[in-house]
Amino acid sequence: MNNQQYTKVWDPFIRFFHWTLVIAFVLAYFTEDDFMTLHTWAGYTVLGLLVARIVWGLIGSRHARFSDFVFSPSTIIAYLKDTLYLRAKRYLGHNPAGGAMVLLMILSLLITSLSGLVVYAVEDGAGPLANWVTQVGHDEAEIFEEVHEFFANLSVLLVLLHIAGVLVESMVHRENLVRTMINGKKRLSNDKITKE
Numbered sequence: 434m435n436n437q438q439y440t441k442v443w444d445p446f447i448r449f450f451h452w453t454l455v456i457a458f459v460l461a462y463f464t465e466d467d468f469m470t471l472h473t474w475a476g477y478t479v480l481g482l483l484v485a486r487i488v489w490g491l492i493g494s495r496h497a498r499f500s501d502f503v504f505s506p507s508t509i510i511a512y513l514k515d516t517l518y519l520r521a522k523r524y525l526g527h528n529p530a531g532g533a534m535v536l537l538m539i540l541s542l543l544i545t546s547l548s549g550l551v552v553y554a555v556e557d558g559a560g561p562l563a564n565w566v567t568q569v570g571h572d573e574a575e576i577f578e579e580v581h582e583f584f585a586n587l588s589v590l591l592v593l594l595h596i597a598g599v600l601v602e603s604m605v606h607r608e609n610l611v612r613t614m615i616n617g618k619k620r621l622s623n624d625k626i627t628k629e
């Protein structure tokens with residue numbers, strides 16, 4: 434009999450945000466040159482989701498708030514060291530390293546989608562910035578294109594590290610964190626730690 438107690442950790446918005454972001458990001462990444470309409474709409478979706486997530490990070494539910502998962506660099510380093518020795522503490526919300534990764538992913542995806550808007554305006558004269566960037570020269574346009582590509586690839590790297598972190602954390606604490614991001618629930622236990 435399973436008499437474990439569970440508590441709600443990820444609210445419905447966070448779960449919707451997460452899985453829609455995964456789909457939109459994958460679509461945007463793989464439609465780069467060949468399917469521009471799909472690429473642009475996937476990019477708009479990523480940007481819209483990020484803006485909504487940033488607002489939710491200020492006013493949302495407890496574990497969705499930035500104040501719940503922004504930790505000092507020394508706490509993040511100590512957490513990573515503890516993870517190496519397989520003795521990292523369990524957190525109900527994002528752990529210190531996971532929280533830092535969330536911030537890095539949000540920032541990298543934000544730069545990717547915003548620079549994409551500029552490239553779209555310069556090269557195709559389209560999108561919301563089309564009327565603003567008519568003055569951009571060829572060299573500057575190339576810089577934005579490189580920024581766009583660099584941060585898209587950096588985002589992929591961060592996502593791979595993120596997935597590795599989720600798997601390691603799931604093993605260390607013997608829980609299925611992927612399922613948690615689907616049903617929003619996490620096991621309550623005596624060793625639970627929540628940031629006060």
Ligand code: HEM
Nearest residue numbers: 447454455458526527528531535538592596599610611614
């Ligand atoms: C299919 C592969 C993926 C899996 C299995 C996965 C799983 C997870 C899990 C379990 C969490 C919660 C971590 C925790 O307990 O602290 C999480 C959070 C997060 N993931 Fe993923 N993830 C995947 C792909 C992605 C991708 C592709 C992105 C970005 C494009 C992404 C961005 C995020 C973000 C931003 C959060 C923080 C959620 C929030 O607080 O709003 N993930 N992910």
